[in-house]
Structure formats: structure tokens, C-alpha cells
Amino acid sequence: MSLDPDLYESMRLELRRGSLVLAVLACLRTERYGYTLRQALAADGLEMEESTLYPLLRRLESQGLLNSEWREEEKRKKRFYVLSPGGVAMLAALTDEWRGINASLDKIL
């Protein structure tokens, strides 16, 4: 039976959605601004639309998981993000959860 491409795309996006937050937190152990963060995620195979990434960064900051600061670089002001202490703890907890889910799925699959 052939795979329904639309259904596959919708299920693939659903599968990815939850893991993107973890990926963003993990990438921000090092300080980055939005554009370089997106490039870093893409380089590791996690393409993310700007219209999703930038609002996500603001949300994570408002939740106290990120710190941000405006700084000038390459003659332009850029907003740099990095994990806050709360973000570090959250990343550790979510990483454990992710590994647990992964291990369970590996057994099932």
C-alpha cells in the first residue's frame, strides 16, 4: 500500500514539533542570535522556519528559560540568547525524558 504523502507530512511535523524546543534549548548552551541559531539547527538537520523560531525564543525567554541581550556585532545590533540557570535545569530534565522515550521507542520499534 502506498504512503499518503500529505498524511505523512502532517504526522512528521507533529513528531518533530515537540523535539524542536529541546533542540533550541540544547543549541543555546552557547550564546547565539536568532540567525546563527537557525543555521546551527539546520546544519544538524533540524530546519526551522524563522516565523516559528523567533516567537519560540521570546516565549522561552518569557518563561525564564533564556536570557537575552542586545549587542552590536558586524555593525548591527543583534539580540543574543543563552540558557538561563532555569533553562539549564529544564534542559537536563527534558534530556532525561527524551532519552527515556527514545529507549522505550527503540525497544518497541
Place this chain on the structure above:
Amino acid sequence: MDLIDRYLNAVAAQLPQDERADIIAELRDLILSRFEAKEEELGRALTEDEQEAILREIGHPLVVAARYRKGPDSLVGPALFPYWLFGVKAGLLVLGAVYAITLFIRLIGGADDAGQAIGNAFHGFFSSGLTLIGVATVAAAVFEHQGIRPAWMTNWRVKDLGAFGLADPAAWGASMTGTETARATWMPKPRARAWPGGEYLFSFLAVGMFVLWWVGVLHFPGLVSLELRGEDAVVSGAPIWSILFGPILLYAFAQMAIDLASLFRPYAVRARAAAQIVVAGAGLWLTWAIFEAGHWFTLTRGEETARIAGDWTMLDFDTLRNLGDGARDLVGIASTLSVVLVWALAISALSLAFKILANLGRLARG
């Protein structure tokens, strides 16, 4: 103004004032970074078309701005949608019944053009139905936006879910004519209480529709005109309706308040019974006042008029048996409708009296 400014202006207009400058500055940096990366890749400056293609990739200003919204993304979210759907279905059912009854009265009243009467009924049903859906959607959006979750949505019990079975049309009438299996499935179980919220939701929606109509927000096309031998007859209210406009509105609001309170606290039996007694008493007084007025509507066709009016003498079964035997002219139709209205008022008074007695019983039992 260049392309980036035009794009960012469109985004900025959708953003909250306090965050606007910050978000726009960040987006500007993103766009410039994308432009520079592409220019580096091509080894030349970008054309306007290429710049526009990158902006399109970033997203339509409405979509980009919407992602920054902090509230819910939809008018009716997935948690509220089943309740919204049930409310809309229930409301449409009530509307369908109202129009079916109205159409029936018009057809037996001698509407010459049955096709037009049916057409008017359909038109009225669809326009009122769309209004109902709009009102329900606005109500759900308010619930969604304010994060309101009434107790009956979260604190329900399995044994109270019987009324929801009636959403399946296959269940209707099963109690009267269905097979043993259907009856066993759909008949109310003697010891199980039906979910009280369903009844109050129906009542709230129906009375709400009435209030909207009463104050002139909602229009039921065709309700104030009759087709009589090819000519339109207009129905106009007697002075009693103007006199009782306020009291009737208050009565409807009181009923809605009880329904709403019951939705949130379905098991406050005594408080509800006490309130129902007061409101039913007021309803009884209103019914009496309307009956005593003796004149309720006037039918007008051209120069000709006929009163829809009545008194106690019409409350006998001979009059009821001869209903519909009268002439099909304006006076005959008015006379038939007068009898119908007298009996409707009497039945209404009787049911209100029973309601008072039943609630007195509830109050006594606690």
C-alpha cells in the same frame, strides 16, 4: 520606503504596542542577515524580486505577527469545540422546531402559496441559524480567550451523560416506538439522573434566542406576515405587548440567569427550586395579564383588519373540535388563531402552575 520597511510596517501594525519595537528590530536583523547571506552566495547585490522571494519565505506579515500572539490561536480551541458543536446542534434543533411549527400554522392557516411559505421558512431558518452559529462562536471565543472552564465541563460524572445520547437522531422516538434493544439503549434508566446541564443549555439557548428576537437583534423573516389567498397579511402586536415589553424581558433574563447558574452548579437543587418558583410565579402573572388583555394581535390585509383576541368562553372542547372549520378569509384565520392562542395561554398557565408545584416538592425534599 524600501521593501523591508514596507514588510516590517505590515508586521508591526499587527503587534502589541509594548513589544512592537523589540520584535521589529529583531526581524529587521533577521531579514538583513538573510539578504547578506544570499548576496554572499551569489557574489552580487540582490534584485528586488530576489529580496521579495526571501520575505515570502519568512512568511506573510499576518502569519508572522500571529506567531507572536500570546493568547489562543483559534476562536474555538480543541477543548471547547465539542461543547460548541453540541450547543450549535441543540440551538439549530430548537430553531428547526420553531420554524417547522410556524410553517405548519401558516400552511393550515390557508397560505395560498405553499411553496413560498416553505421558501420563507428555509430562508428564516438559515439566516437565524447563521446568527446562532455566530453568537455561539463569539461566546466560545470569550471562553477561550479568558480561559473560562465552567464546572460542568470539568467536573462531570458518567452517570449524568444520558442526555448526550439524544444527539444521535437514531435515538429520537426510541422510547415510544423503538425495539427492545433501542429502548434498553436510549430510554432513561429509572435510577439514573439525566445530565442536568443538557436541559439548562437547551433552555438557555432557546430563551437567549427569544431575548435576541424580542429586543430586535434577531429577525425571523416571515414571522410577522402571512400569505392569504395570494396577498400578504401583516401581523401586528396589540398594545399589551408594548405594556409588557419590560416585564417579559425581565422574565426571560431571570430564566436565563437560572439556567446559567444551573449550568455552573447543576446540583444546587434547593436554590434552583426557590428561584424557579419565583420566576414561574412571575410567568403565571404575565400569562394572566396577557390573557386578561383579551386582544393580542391584529391581522391586516390591505384595508381589511381582523383581531386575534379571545376570552374564557373559548376554553371549551367544542370550540377546539371546530378549529379549522371556519372561513379561510382574514376574519376566519384570525378566529382560528385566537382559539389556538387562548388554548396555548391556558396550557402555558397550567404548565407554570405544575412547575411551581414540582419545585415546591423539590424544596420540601431538599
